[in-house]
Amino acid sequence: MIRKSGCVGSLFILLFISDVLSDKVIVDPSKCKVWGPGLTPDKIVHPARYFFIETFDKHGRINRPLPEKFNVKIIGTGPYGACRYQQNQIDRGDGSVIIRYKIIEWCDDIQISVKYNGSDIGDSPYHIRGRVHSSKCYCPQDLSTWLYNNKCPKQIEKITWDLQAFKKVNFTAIRTNLIKRYGGNPGGVSFCNYVIKNQEIYRTCHGKYTGFKMFPDATLLALGKVVMLPDMEFFINLGDWPLSKKGGQQRTSGPYPIFSWCGSSDSHDIVLPTYDLMESTLENMGRVSLDMLSAQEEEFSWKDKEDKAFWRGRDSRQERLDLVKLSRKYPNLINASLTNFFFFKDAELELGPKEAHIPFTEFFKFKYLINIDGTVAAYRMPFLLAGNSVVLKQESPFYEHFYSELKPLKHYIPLKRDLSDLIEKIQWAKKHESKVKEIIQNAREYVNENLLPVDIFCYHMVLFKEWSSRLISDITIDKDMEKVEQDFTCKCERHHIRDEL
Ligand SMILES: *[C@@H]1O[C@H](CO)[C@@H](O)[C@H](O)[C@H]1NC(C)=O
Numbered sequence: 001m002i003r004k005s006g007c008v009g010s011l012f013i014l015l016f017i018s019d020v021l022s023d024k025v026i027v028d029p030s031k032c033k034v035w036g037p038g039l040t041p042d043k044i045v046h047p048a049r050y051f052f053i054e055t056f057d058k059h060g061r062i063n064r065p066l067p068e069k070f071n072v073k074i075i076g077t078g079p080y081g082a083c084r085y086q087q088n089q090i091d092r093g094d095g096s097v098i099i100r101y102k103i104i105e106w107c108d109d110i111q112i113s114v115k116y117n118g119s120d121i122g123d124s125p126y127h128i129r130g131r132v133h134s135s136k137c138y139c140p141q142d143l144s145t146w147l148y149n150n151k152c153p154k155q156i157e158k159i160t161w162d163l164q165a166f167k168k169v170n171f172t173a174i175r176t177n178l179i180k181r182y183g184g185n186p187g188g189v190s191f192c193n194y195v196i197k198n199q200e201i202y203r204t205c206h207g208k209y210t211g212f213k214m215f216p217d218a219t220l221l222a223l224g225k226v227v228m229l230p231d232m233e234f235f236i237n238l239g240d241w242p243l244s245k246k247g248g249q250q251r252t253s254g255p256y257p258i259f260s261w262c263g264s265s266d267s268h269d270i271v272l273p274t275y276d277l278m279e280s281t282l283e284n285m286g287r288v289s290l291d292m293l294s295a296q297e298e299e300f301s302w303k304d305k306e307d308k309a310f311w312r313g314r315d316s317r318q319e320r321l322d323l324v325k326l327s328r329k330y331p332n333l334i335n336a337s338l339t340n341f342f343f344f345k346d347a348e349l350e351l352g353p354k355e356a357h358i359p360f361t362e363f364f365k366f367k368y369l370i371n372i373d374g375t376v377a378a379y380r381m382p383f384l385l386a387g388n389s390v391v392l393k394q395e396s397p398f399y400e401h402f403y404s405e406l407k408p409l410k411h412y413i414p415l416k417r418d419l420s421d422l423i424e425k426i427q428w429a430k431k432h433e434s435k436v437k438e439i440i441q442n443a444r445e446y447v448n449e450n451l452l453p454v455d456i457f458c459y460h461m462v463l464f465k466e467w468s469s470r471l472i473s474d475i476t477i478d479k480d481m482e483k484v485e486q487d488f489t490c491k492c493e494r495h496h497i498r499d500e501l
C-alpha cells in the first residue's frame with residue numbers, strides 16, 4: 001500500500017513539472033466549450049443569466065487564469081433601440097470562466113456573440129428568436145413547462161425526506177393550534193402564514209420581529225413573475241431555530257409542518273434554501289456583492305495563499321470562543337478572531353478586542369476555511385464551498401437544505417463538534433495538498449451543479465409543487481390577511497391568464 005501511494009506521488013510531481021514548463025497560455029478557440037442556462041434566455045429567466053466557458057490549449061484543458069477576457073456581446077433590439085444589458089466575467093482561475101449578463105428591459109431576436117482573441121467559440125453567435133424578458137417582467141410560464149425548461153429534477157431526495165411526516169395536511173384542522181403553539185405566548189417566535197391563490201400572495205405574520213418576511217415575500221414575488229405558482233398555504237419560520245421538535249406532545253398530535261431556513265436532526269422542519277442563498281440568487285449582479293457566482297472569482301492563486309486556517313465571526317457559540325483561544329495558542333496554524341461580543345460579553349477581556357470585519361473575498365487568501373455553527377448552521381457554507389480554499393466543517397445537528405448531500409473528505413474536511421481534532425486536521429491538510437485540491441474541486445463542482453440560481457429556483461418549485469399536492473384543506477384567503485402586491489416593470493404579451501378572470 002505504501003509503495004503504491006509513493007508511485008502516485010511521483011506521478012503528481014511529473015504532472016506538476018509539465019504544467020510549470022508551459023508558461024504561456026494560448027487558448028484554442030475551436031476547442032472551447034460553452035454551456036449553461038444563460039444561452040436559452042427565452043426559456044430560462046433569471047435576474048442575471050449566466051453560462052460557463054471551459055478553455056483548452058494544444059495540451060488539453062487549461063488549468064490557470066486566462067490572459068484575456070472573452071468578448072461577449074448581446075445584439076438585438078429593446079424598447080429604446082439597441083438591447084440594453086450589463087455583463088461581467090468571473091475567471092475561476094482554473095481555465096473556466098462564468099459569463100453573466102442582465103437584460104435591462106426586454107430584447108427582441110437577440111444574438112449572443114462570444115469571442116476569444118477575435119474568434120467565435122462554441123456555437124457562437126447564439127440566435128434566440130422572439131422576446132427575451134428581464135426577470136422584472138411579469139411573464140409566468142405554466143408550471144410544468146417551467147420545470148421542463150429549467151431542467152429541474154422531478155424529485156429531490158431531501159424534499160421527499162422532509163415531507164415524509166406530512167403525507168396529508170389539513171390546515172383547517174391544525175391552523176389555530178399551530179399558531180397558538182408557536183406564537184401564543186410572550187416568548188413566542190416570529191413566523192408567517194402564507195396563502196397563494198390564483199398567483200396572488202397573501203400573508204399574516206405572528207411574533208415580535210417579523211422584518212424577515214421580506215425574504216419570503218421577495219422569493220414568492222420573484223418566482224411569481226416567471227412561473228405559475230400552485231395554489232397553496234404554508235407557515236414559514238422567520239427565526240433561526242427549527243421549531244417543529246420531534247417527540248414531546250407531538251408524539252400524539254403529529255408534528256406541525258413549518259418551513260424553515262435551518263433544519264436539525266431533532267426537528268421536522270421542512271428546509272428551504274436560506275435567505276442568504278435566496279438573496280444571492282435574486283440580487284445576482286444587483287444589490288449584493290457576494291453571490292454564488294462572484295464567490296468563484298479567483299482573487300488569490302493557491303501558491304500565494306497563506307498556509308493557515310482562517311475564521312471570522314461573532315461570539316454566538318462556545319466553540320467559536322474556543323477556536324479563538326486555539327488560534328492564540330497556535331498562531332502559525334490558525335488566524336481566528338471575533339468580530340463582535342454579544343452572547344459572551346465577559347469573554348471580551350480575554351478574547352477581545354473585537355476585530356473589524358474583513359470582506360468575505362479576503363477569506364480566500366487562506367488555504368483552509370473553518371466553518372463553525374453560529375446560533376444554528378452558519379449560512380456562509382455555500383459561499384465557502386464555492387471558492388478555491390478548502391472548508392473545515394464542524395460536525396453539527398443543524399443543516400441547510402443541501403448538507404445531506406455533502407460527504408466528509410469529498411466536499412469538506414470534517415471537524416469534531418468540540419474542535420478537539422482541529423489542529424490535527426489542519427496539519428493533515430498541510431501534508432496532503434493534492435487531496436485537499438481534489439476536495440476543493442469536488443466542492444466547487446457540487447456548487448455549480450446544485451447551488452446556482454437555477455437550482456435554488458428549482459428547489460423551491462419542486463417543493464411547492466409537492467407541497468401543494470399534499471394539502472387537503474381548501475385554499476382560502478382569510479379576511480385578516482395582507483396582500484403582497486406583485487411589482488413588475490413590463491408584462492409578457494404571450495400570457496393573459498389573469499385578464500381572463
Ligand atoms: C491571438 O491570436 C493570434 C493569431 O491567431 C496569436 O498569435 C496570439 O497568440 C493569440 N493571443 C492570445 C492571447 O491567445
Ligand SMILES: *[C@@H]1O[C@H](CO)[C@@H](O)[C@H](O)[C@H]1NC(C)=O
Nearest residue numbers: 170171172173174472473474
Ligand atoms: C379538515 O379538517 C376539518 C376540521 O377538523 C374537517 O371539518 C374537514 O372535513 C377536514 N377536511 C378533510 C378533507 O379531511
Ligand SMILES: *[C@@H]1O[C@H](CO)[C@@H](O)[C@H](O)[C@H]1NC(C)=O
Nearest residue numbers: 310331334335336358362365
Ligand atoms: C490575520 O489575518 C488578517 C487578515 O488577512 C491580518 O490582517 C492579520 O494580520 C492576521 N493576523 C495574524 C496574527 O497573522
